[in-house]
Amino acid sequence: MADTQTASARGPADAGPGGPRAAKRKGLSERTLAKVFVSPSILLMALVALFPVIWAVVISLYAYSRRQQVGFGGLDNYITALTDGRFWDAVWFTFVFTVTSVTFEFLIGMGFALIMNQAFRGRGVTRAAILIPWVIPTVIAAQMWFFMFNVTPGFINNLLGLGNFNWLGQPGWPIFAVVFADVWKTAPFVALLLLAGLQTIPGDVYESARVDNASMFQRFFYITLPLLKPAILVALLFRTVDALRVYDLPAVMTGGAFGTESLAILVREFVVRTPNPGYGAALSTLTFILVLGIGMIFVTLLGRDLVIGTEEER
Amino acid sequence: MSGTTPAPVEAVSKRRERAKNGGQGVVERRSQLQIWGKSALLAIILLWCLFPFFWLIMTSFKKGDLALNSPNLFQGPFGFQNYEAVFSLNFHLNLRNSFIVAGTTTVICIIVGSLAGYAIARLPMKRKVLLLSGILAVSLFPPVALVPPLYELWLRLGLLNTWEGLYIPYTAFTLPLTIFILVTFYASIPKDLEEAARVDGATPFQAFYRVILPLAAPGVFAAAIIIFVQAWNEFLLANTFAPRNPEIAQTVPVAIAAFTGAVPFQRPIGTITAACVIVTIPMIIVALVFQKRIVAGLTAGSVKG
Numbered sequence: 001m002a003d004t005q006t007a008s009a010r011g012p013a014d015a016g017p018g019g020p021r022a023a024k025r026k027g028l029s030e031r032t033l034a035k036v037f038v039s040p041s042i043l044l045m046a047l048v049a050l051f052p053v054i055w056a057v058v059i060s061l062y063a064y065s066r067r068q069q070v071g072f073g074g075l076d077n078y079i080t081a082l083t084d085g086r087f088w089d090a091v092w093f094t095f096v097f098t099v100t101s102v103t104f105e106f107l108i109g110m111g112f113a114l115i116m117n118q119a120f121r122g123r124g125v126t127r128a129a130i131l132i133p134w135v136i137p138t139v140i141a142a143q144m145w146f147f148m149f150n151v152t153p154g155f156i157n158n159l160l161g162l163g164n165f166n167w168l169g170q171p172g173w174p175i176f177a178v179v180f181a182d183v184w185k186t187a188p189f190v191a192l193l194l195l196a197g198l199q200t201i202p203g204d205v206y207e208s209a210r211v212d213n214a215s216m217f218q219r220f221f222y223i224t225l226p227l228l229k230p231a232i233l234v235a236l237l238f239r240t241v242d243a244l245r246v247y248d249l250p251a252v253m254t255g256g257a258f259g260t261e262s263l264a265i266l267v268r269e270f271v272v273r274t275p276n277p278g279y280g281a282a283l284s285t286l287t288f289i290l291v292l293g294i295g296m297i298f299v300t301l302l303g304r305d306l307v308i309g310t311e312e313e314r
Numbered sequence: 315m316s317g318t319t320p321a322p323v324e325a326v327s328k329r330r331e332r333a334k335n336g337g338q339g340v341v342e343r344r345s346q347l348q349i350w351g352k353s354a355l356l357a358i359i360l361l362w363c364l365f366p367f368f369w370l371i372m373t374s375f376k377k378g379d380l381a382l383n384s385p386n387l388f389q390g391p392f393g394f395q396n397y398e399a400v401f402s403l404n405f406h407l408n409l410r411n412s413f414i415v416a417g418t419t420t421v422i423c424i425i426v427g428s429l430a431g432y433a434i435a436r437l438p439m440k441r442k443v444l445l446l447s448g449i450l451a452v453s454l455f456p457p458v459a460l461v462p463p464l465y466e467l468w469l470r471l472g473l474l475n476t477w478e479g480l481y482i483p484y485t486a487f488t489l490p491l492t493i494f495i496l497v498t499f500y501a502s503i504p505k506d507l508e509e510a511a512r513v514d515g516a517t518p519f520q521a522f523y524r525v526i527l528p529l530a531a532p533g534v535f536a537a538a539i540i541i542f543v544q545a546w547n548e549f550l551l552a553n554t555f556a557p558r559n560p561e562i563a564q565t566v567p568v569a570i571a572a573f574t575g576a577v578p579f580q581r582p583i584g585t586i587t588a589a590c591v592i593v594t595i596p597m598i599i600v601a602l603v604f605q606k607r608i609v610a611g612l613t614a615g616s617v618k619g
Contacts, residue, residue, distance in 0.1 A: 029518070030438055037432060040426045041429070052467070126359050131608055140593060147587070193612070285459070287458055
């Protein structure tokens with residue numbers, strides 16, 4: 001910090017409102033300071049997130065036997081993965097889970113947000129309560145709903161009068177339980193994001209629509225939805241990307257049985273249970289491409305506002 | 315005045331009434347009814363969010379086999395048996411591990427992230443858009459993509475079953491969110507303050523450290539809670555890199571998922587629900603106490619970021 005930075009007076013005049021004067025001062029100039037401040041973050045993310053992903057691509061090109069590298073395999077691991085029914089089953093489950101859970105979370109979250117935006121009494125309490133499903137670990141939500149759906153003690157069966165219906169132990173139904181638990185946990189979070197968006201819509205817009213005799217549905221479809229679009233897209237982006245990574249719920253509720261093996265569970269199988277680093281890395285790379293690709297589609301849909309949005313406030 | 319359709323008139327007068335609080339019979343009663351109707355809808359949300367916890371607490375206090383056999387929530391006898399069982403399984407050590415891992419993640423993220431957030435929000439920088447896009451891309455990374463390579467790496471470096479093996483990747487994953495939240499908070503602090511400091515002869519670093527950082531404290535605190543919660547709840551990496559041994563590094567979610575009971579192939583419902591309650595109650599209190607901060611942080615991190 002004791003460097004004499006006066007030499008860097010060539011800092012462009014557009015260097016913020018500090019202006020050219022700033023660069024002549026003692027201490028680090030603003031530009032240097034910016035680099036110093038940003039570099040630890042970049043370094044950390046590059047070393048622990050970017051580097052492993054690239055290294056996974058390298059590992060995935062090698063053949064392994066019992067965790068020992070036995071030679072270069074080229075794209076063999078990828079070919080094995082893409083021709084394996086288990087991989088496609090996991091893709092299918094992850095896809096169905098994502099579409100159904102995000103759809104219901106969005107619809108219920110939107111309903112909750114609209115209610116909370118209208119009500120006067122009890123709003124504070126509800127806003128606090130709505131955080132609770134978000135704040136608890138997904139594993140706890142998974143265990144909780146596992147026991148509620150499970151035949152013993154049979155709370156849900158008792159409630160619905162279903163006798164000994166086996167929600168979690170027969171094909172077809174476990175995915176319903178898993179989606180239900182996810183919707184329960186994250187619909188309030190979606191509501192929170194949408195509520196924040198709703199509160200940015202000025203009240204007079206509705207007032208003048210009422211004067212123009214717009215019905216409730218017209219107001220919703222022609223005013224609320226278009227003005228809420230950025231908040232909706234961001235909520236959908238975060239939820240979709242999160243749902244594609246799903247691991248906790250099916251891992252705890254079913255262990256991946258009965259067609260509820262997600263991509264994350266599948267990858268982990270080849271790292272821990274039947275170790276094959278090459279194949280596991282190939283699967284993780286495919287998952288990575290899939291998730292990041294879908295995320296990027298959303299980001300381009302959102303346009304630059306998502307990235308620039310924060311900056312415009314300057 | 316009386317020629318128009320009733321709807322807008324009612325709406326306008328309802329507004330006025332709320333403001334002046336002196337209205338006439340029908341309209342007032344109607345809006346009162348509406349207010350209560352809307353509040354009743356709120357009750358649905360409350361039930362949705364809270365009822366499962368009621369079930370959880372009631373179940374955790376049931377004695378012996380009762381939790382497994384009786385769907386009736388109010389059927390006793392109740393007792394603390396399950397809670398004693400949880401701590402005999404070293405659950406306090408799991409709590410310790412989670413506190414250390416989540417706490418370290420929070421400290422590192424806040425230190426590293428608040429610097430970057432300030433630089434992005436306030437300092438002149440080339441390729442800012444590129445940088446923000448890169449950070450956004452990292453926030454979209456599926457953590458499972460790290461599982462195979464980091465497992466191999468941790469195996470070689472001896473970081474499996476250690477606290478470090480967990481909080482290092484957590485930090486990298488939570489940094490993007492931290493930066494987005496903090497950028498928003500820094501951007502909302504008036505710029506004049508820094509300029510005043512600079513005029514008084516402070517270096518850019520002093521302006522940040524002495525003037526802006528103290529003002530950003532509420533935002534930093536909001537970010538800290540959110541980071542802590544996320545690190546505390548993480549399961550995939552924790553379950554892969556430290557799946558066993560509460561004495562070493564097994565965290566709370568992994569323990570809750572892994573409890574095994576006396577009966578093979580049957581999950582010990584009493585122990586699990588009791589452990590869930592132990593973890594949930596403090597988190598509910600945190601959520602209630604810091605409600606406003608958390609909401610501000612979450613919306614700053616996503617709606618704007």
